[in-house]
Amino acid sequence: MKKSSLKIRHAKNYLFIGIIGLCSILLMIPLILIFYQLITLGGKSINLTFLTQIPKSPGESGGGIYNAIVGTTLLVALASLVSIPLGILTGVYISEYQNSRLSGAVRTCVDILQGTPSIVIGIIVYTWVVRPMSQFSAISGGVALGIMMLPVIIKTTEETLGLIPMSLKEASLALGVPYYKTILKVVIPTGFSGILTGILLSISRVAGETAPLLFTAFGNAFLTYSIFKPISAIPLLIFNYATSPYEEWHQLAWGASLLVVGMILLLNLVAKGVTKR
């Protein structure tokens, strides 16, 4: 009697493990299919021309997406320039003053910001930046992406610093190191790998964003390095080319999709590696 009920329990356990295992495998199938599709359709367009040339006129074959690669790089750089220091410092504040009323308010704002649809951030930046400048520009696109990067950076910074023991800060303070130097030279470096992970994940999050760029960076068929002019970006190029009637452009869109997904994958792997250290 006892033995058989034990057997049933074992069987139930195996059944349960089997079901959750199966679900995990099912989850991986769409991911693998996406990669397969991207590689078969976009793989052949990725070559040196693709990476170094700007698009040709419709109907002509060849050409690349160099302008969009420059654009995305520039946009992400502009976004990082403000959001990384601002995000880290905000994260430091809310982890240092966990129970202050301001920290509570900041946390709520961060949650709301994280849930705000990216298209809404796009139109808000349009009214804040594009209208006053009377110009679509890389700057406005950078602002939109920067706003989207903030919540991830703030949250990971707070979580990372929360794990640093008080005794470490005290070690520094007891040596007569002022509070601000303790934060800058002990606390932040100790949590560096965690903060870096947050930064990489936030970049991978915005690198593929299209909606916030529609009314800000706008897109540009030509190459520009100016931050005051409309600029292309890989996801914008995908959107424009995939909806065009030209087969050559469809090809470029597939290649660009593979490129951006590969980039995001790489960033995530690097972030994983950084966390492990």
Place this chain on the structure above:
Amino acid sequence: MTESVLRLDHFNFFIGENQILNDINLKFQRKKVTAIMGPSGCGKTSMIRCINRMNEWVKNARVEGEILFYGKNLFQMDPILLRRKIGMVFQRPNPFPTMSIFENVIAGYLLNGIKLSKTDKERIVEDSLRKAALWDEVKDGIHRKGTFLSGGQQQRLCIARALAMNPRLLLLDEPTSALDPKATSHIEELIIELKKTVTIVLVTHNIAQASRVSDFTAFLYLGELVEYGETTKMFTVPEDKRTEEYLTGKFG
């Protein structure tokens, strides 16, 4: 007569509603070792944390009365400068995980942005590590991370880090509680050696240790100073019944 480096004068310490230290009057003699003893939770750590003003980082902490450091009220001094003159070694070792052994020793200079020449750095590191009885064990891997060391080695590294700043007063909070007998006797020799130049406050639960290295002993009980006197005298003929009970192992 030796002069007093540090004096607690009607000193009280509160955290929120709790009174942790109650009307403490105590003098610490120059270049002597004073042991602070008493059962767990009696306020030993709290007392030495008040001396270098670390308790200011504790929420709702409040002090009453004075602590005089070389005759001046310590609470009116710049806490940053004060902490550079008062070294502290914590109950649990806390080396900086991002720094090498070498950098850990001179962390007080590095973090404060005090420039040192290469030879000065090397001299200070070797001197401090020798004093902390760690040099021979680490000299071949001085640029490895400090967190690779064993717990006892880490504690000696923290002692070296405090010594590197040339403190006038050294606060040691159970510095040997994580050490094996050999490392403990190293540290005890070090304390005896050090008192030629610095005043030392040593928190310890180890009665034998207190009798080996300390000149004076203060006995705390529930936040009050029960007895203070020369160690040899107190350990042979304690005046207070509670001290006697503690020394004979009846509690604590």
